[in-house]
Amino acid sequence: MADVPVLLSGIRRVLFSQKKDRESILFSIQSSIFNFRMHHFHYIKDELYCEDVPVTTVAEKVGTPFYLYSHATLMQHFKAFDGAFSGMKHLTCFSMKSNSNMAILRLFSSLGGGVDIVSGGELYRALKAGVEPVKIVYSGVGKGVADLEYALRSGILMFNAESAQEILKLNEVAERIGKRARVAIRVNPDVDPKTHPYISTGLKENKFGIDIDEALEQYSVAASLNGLHVAGVSCHIGSQLTEVSPFLDALRKLMRLIGRLREMGISIGYLDLGGGLGITYDREDPPHPEEYARAIQSELGTSDLTLILEPGRVIVGNAGVLVTRVLYTKPTKEKMFFVVDAAMNDLMRPSLYNSYHAIQPVKVSGREKVMADIVGPICESGDFLAKGREVERFDPGDLMSVMSAGAYGFSMSSTYNSRPKICEVMVKGDRFYIIRERERFEDLIRGEAIPDFLKEGQEARQGGLG
Numbered sequence: 176m177a178d179v180p181v182l183l184s185g186i187r188r189v190l191f192s193q194k195k196d197r198e199s200i201l202f203s204i205q206s207s208i209f210n211f212r213m214h215h216f217h218y219i220k221d222e223l224y225c226e227d228v229p230v231t232t233v234a235e236k237v238g239t240p241f242y243l244y245s246h247a248t249l250m251q252h253f254k255a256f257d258g259a260f261s262g263m264k265h266l267t268c269f270s271m272k273s274n275s276n277m278a279i280l281r282l283f284s285s286l287g288g289g290v291d292i293v294s295g296g297e298l299y300r301a302l303k304a305g306v307e308p309v310k311i312v313y314s315g316v317g318k319g320v321a322d323l324e325y326a327l328r329s330g331i332l333m334f335n336a337e338s339a340q341e342i343l344k345l346n347e348v349a350e351r352i353g354k355r356a357r358v359a360i361r362v363n364p365d366v367d368p369k370t371h372p373y374i375s376t377g378l379k380e381n382k383f384g385i386d387i388d389e390a391l392e393q394y395s396v397a398a399s400l401n402g403l404h405v406a407g408v409s410c411h412i413g414s415q416l417t418e419v420s421p422f423l424d425a426l427r428k429l430m431r432l433i434g435r436l437r438e439m440g441i442s443i444g445y446l447d448l449g450g451g452l453g454i455t456y457d458r459e460d461p462p463h464p465e466e467y468a469r470a471i472q473s474e475l476g477t478s479d480l481t482l483i484l485e486p487g488r489v490i491v492g493n494a495g496v497l498v499t500r501v502l503y504t505k506p507t508k509e510k511m512f513f514v515v516d517a518a519m520n521d522l523m524r525p526s527l528y529n530s531y532h533a534i535q536p537v538k539v540s541g542r543e544k545v546m547a548d549i550v551g552p553i554c555e556s557g558d559f560l561a562k563g564r565e566v567e568r569f570d571p572g573d574l575m576s577v578m579s580a581g582a583y584g585f586s587m588s589s590t591y592n593s594r595p596k597i598c599e600v601m602v603k604g605d606r607f608y609i610i611r612e613r614e615r616f617e618d619l620i621r622g623e624a625i626p627d628f629l630k631e632g633q634e635a636r637q638g639g640l641g
């Protein structure tokens with residue numbers, strides 16, 4: 176249960192940190208406790224468990240590699256986040272791009288959550304999982320006509336429009352099918368989220384949202400259109416933020432905008448602050464959701480706005496791991512390579528962002544430590560899960576767990592190198608459930624076709640398309 180050394184090290188970190196005032200010490204201790212209880216992956220007698228299930232047991236049943244999620248952790252994180260806003264009128268719309276498995280969507284929806292979507296495919300999944308349409312918000316810079324129509328007909332809560340042309344297109348679609356679309360403008364507030372450039376979204380140079388300086392003009396347009404009902408203001412400044420201040424900078428700008436809109440007679444009911452709260456992958460010390468919520472509340476004061484939050488990573492990131500098996504160990508003159516059966520197509524984050532995921536043995540052997548690269552079977556030098564990492568000297572056949580892989584793990588996976596997508600498993604207590612089957616080779620070629628002229632030999636081949 177309790178991992179006392181982790182708690183103590185968290186408290187030690189707080190006491191020796193720069194933060195000296197009582198409030199921030201209190202929050203940091205809370206945050207350590209949150210981190211300390213942040214997931215239900217733990218060792219019993221040197222063996223890694225997810226809740227009450229040994230990880231080895233799951234590997235024996237489903238093979239490797241696979242994603243493994245803890246139901247208790249998912250619940251705990253959703254409740255911790257949503258509960259932090261309980262003093263405010265709010266809706267937590269889980270950002271399903273971080274993890275779109277239907278079982279996970281159903282779980283959050285059963286806890287009262289909605290979702291933030293960015294495509295027609297995500298809408299389809301959400302509806303199939305049982306998410307209520309009136310709890311769905313739709314962001315994204317490139318919403319196509321078919322997807323706009325699908326979302327309108329489904330009766331979603333709100334479209335977060337990201338360009339002047341999208342506002343007009345949404346109006347056109349709504350008028351054509353005799354509906355009125357509730358719309359917010361996703362504003363680009365030009366705030367630096369101080370995170371990886373690929374996941375910064377609220378700077379002027381980013382493609383997202385409408386420049387805050389042009390927002391008033393676009394709101395006037397939207398308010399004049401018969402197919403639209405202006406309902407809110409939204410923004411999302413980036414992901415994996417480890418400080419509260421950028422959120423507050425953005426919020427202040429949005430509140431000023433809402434004030435101006437009200438003066439113009441445009442009333443705003445929803446304030447969508449997006450997602451972005453970070454997690455601990457390595458040594459990061461992000462704010463606890465309580466601290467984040469309290470800071471927002473004090474900025475908002477006694478506002479009558481309904482707050483929408485779009486958290487993704489903070490809820491699922493530390494609730495899932497990727498389990499993989501060592502295929503080969505490969506010592507070279509330069510370094511040691513552990514070649515495992517998971518690859519960049521299964522977990523893209525290390526290759527894409529050079530991001531850190533802790534590597535833990537599923538059975539602690541007590542062998543000496545070595546510096547190694549953990550690499551996959553894909554034909555790219557960029558195919559790695561960890562680089563220059565001090566890990567146990569693994570042997571072929573050993574299982575390892577790539578930690579904090581619940582967000583942007585499976586959802587970003589592909590079949591590159593014709594590797595079937597891997598399976599996903601959820602543990603609840605002492606039982607586990609396959610929530611997505613491992614794909615088979617047949618799934619790889621589903622939908623592909625060889626035209627007759629290629630089947631029929633030389634003569635047909637010369638006939639061409641015409």
Ligand SMILES: Cc1ncc(COP(=O)(O)O)c(C=O)c1O
Nearest residue numbers: 270411414450451485486487488
């Ligand atoms: C519009 C929007 N909302 C919410 C999120 C979720 O961010 P996070 O997983 O960091 O909470 C994203 C992620 O990129 C996003 O683009």
